[in-house]
Amino acid sequence: MKRDLDLVRDLLLALEERHSGHIYPAKLKVAGRSGYEVSYHLAILEDAGFVRRPEVTITPGSVVSGRAIQQAGSSIRMTWQGHEFLDTVRDPEIWRKTKAGASKVGSVGVDLLWGLAKEYVRAEIKERLGISLE
CATH class of the missing domain: 1.20.890 (cAMP-dependent Protein Kinase, Chain A)
Structure with a gap:
């Protein structure tokens, strides 16, 4: 798949609009774009250091469901570098x-x-x- 810089910018704009600061990739929709395009571009944004997935740490002895671990590890947020790039091309x-x-x-x-x-x-x-x- 080719990198689409318009989609890169659109994804960063969409991420910035999130009040929680993070989103689950499956919930991120961009009009006219397939889920495959969005997923791929989120992956390369992560490669570039513009977004990242939070680290999941579990305290020894704590009880955490597998679903909670999966959800925590699959959310994404924009990094400082992502904000800097977006501010430049906004x-x-x-x-x-x-x-x-x-x-x-x-x-x-x-x-x-x-x-x-x-x-x-x-x-x-x-x-x-x-x-x-x-």
Whole structure:
């Protein structure tokens, strides 16, 4: 399956909207996307360090159901890095410019895409505030 950066952004936006800070992947729905697409992209977001599953620790002697362990281990939350990336590409116009710029050079990885988005944000800051961030 090919990585879909629009879906990556949509998933991060959806995760951020969760008041609890975490969600079970099976409950995360994105309009027009299959469960397979969502699951795959959540897995690669985890690979990239943008989301993670909480560690499950059990105190010796405690009684915990297998279902509770399974549920705790299967929930996901966004990491600091995930929030940072999302904050950079949140603005729809910045996202549009970033994708357009990336398409001019062909395929780029997330690090380069993120760097490109940061440069567009810096340009917006300079234009709107007259401040140059170097």
